[in-house]
Amino acid sequence: MSIASSIFSHAQSGWQSVILLLLVTYIAYFYYKYYTRENPLPGPIPLPLLGNFLQIGWDLPRWANKAQAKYGDAWEVWLGRERSIFLGRADFVEKIYNPSTKNNFTMRTGPSEGLDEFGYTNKGIIMNRESWQYNRGLVNQTVTAKSYLKELVKATQENFKETEGYWRKLASHKPLDFAAWSMCMVTDVTVIMSTGKPAYQCAIYYNSLVSDKAKIQHPQSVFKFEGDFVEAITTWFYAVQFSYFFPKWIRHYVPVFKSYQDKFMKNSKWMLSTLLEIIKERRQEIECAPPHVQLPANVLTLLLTTNTPRDMTKVSTINSIDRPMNDAEIAENLVEVFAAGIDTTANSLTFMIWNMCKYPHAKQRLLEEMAEVFGPNLQNREITQESLEKLIYFDAFIKETARLTPVVPALVKTAQKDDEIVGFRWKAGTQFYTNIHGIHLNPAHWDNPQEFDPDRFLKIESSKTKNALLQFGGGLRICPGRQMAILELKTLLVCLLRKYEIELEDSRGELQYSFGMINHCDNLNVFIRPKAF
């Protein structure tokens, strides 16, 4: 008896046989299509509907590194029903990160009703398919403005001082979770630099650690609630993934998914309406401010005034960015500055602290360079953008940390037209994942790739391969916040190093990180003790 007739002989009724027949036909058709696909690359065999999700599990980037070791530098995987090509070598992604305006890989995804429903595809930058250039142009102009970066370095120092106040009140023999502090510090800096108003995340976090009697009073956060703003931002990013990967019928009609759909939609609406109120208030403040009064350089004020008579940046780089932004556009861009800027910068700092504790010779080099640039009495010196730019070893240290633990370990781009990659011609709509971590560890580009060696970035001849370090992505969609992130990271590192001794609670343990939307450190317990002067 054939397998099919054996299965059908167990079917109890007519409709069960019909379902079984449909199922078997679908599976047979799926594997026929799979084995006759164009441009077959090595990779794990997928299951119908689920693709390779069962093999991959939750941590796609960790799995991708193992897959790269097994299948080579170009392989394929099925993320659900979507065939995705993974690339783990710098020369394979050259076209994708080509900064030419003719680049065929500027979109992250193809059209998606889910992203449309959440309103992500026609606003902001990250998933915007229609007006990303306009939004990107203005946000880029804002976060690279001289006045903005100067204010950022100042605000970062002020925020650090506030945090030091809380550390002083906590017993120094008890470990602190640096990962959690880092998120709060970077949130506070980002929110004040974006809205001009404080979020008090460090104060809220401090209060969560101490008894009721020891809690401090602080004014109301700009977000007018004591809940977890950080979580709201993370939820926004999960909503992007959710709305893209799950089809409408699952999101709307399967109960567990429906509850996520509702939660994500509510979160998105809450964030936008809260920001719209802040924007309205600020617009009125600007209108009432006399023309001679210098306005503060934060993202909101800069976006509200760009292309108006009170423009503070005046460096339009793209012809199409000649109109002011409306409130809804500003709200979405603020959400994206929070979503793309907080988690990434905070986790980069945490990974740097880990490396500083693990590699005493690198820490010594950081201390020496700091002493050289800031001179005597360095713990009281004002940190400026100019002084930070002289910290060359710091740059190398940041790059090496990002090479070994990139916060963004993989990036997706979709071909808009048919194109050739790794010697094959691919149809428009094919998804290409850059395995950033794979490229960062590829021996084709790096000597002793697993070794932590910041000096490799100081040697002229090495590490110059184009696209071998993709910490901030590249090409037309390169991270617009990269200068901001580097200045903030350097400021915080100087603030920490010049006054404190930091020691890991578990000096033999492994770095604990996992993948959510990015690689994030789950917990980093450290002892932070003031240095004796």
Ligand code: HEM
């Ligand atoms: C260490 C910190 C950061 C890292 C590692 C990082 C990394 C990245 C990466 C890898 C991309 C994708 C680039 C590509 O597609 O080629 C990106 C995009 C982006 N980043 Fe960052 N980023 C950081 C900080 C920031 C900050 C502080 C901001 C705030 C302005 C920001 C805003 C954005 C935006 C808006 C995009 C989307 C750009 C686009 O789609 O055109 N990032 N970032």
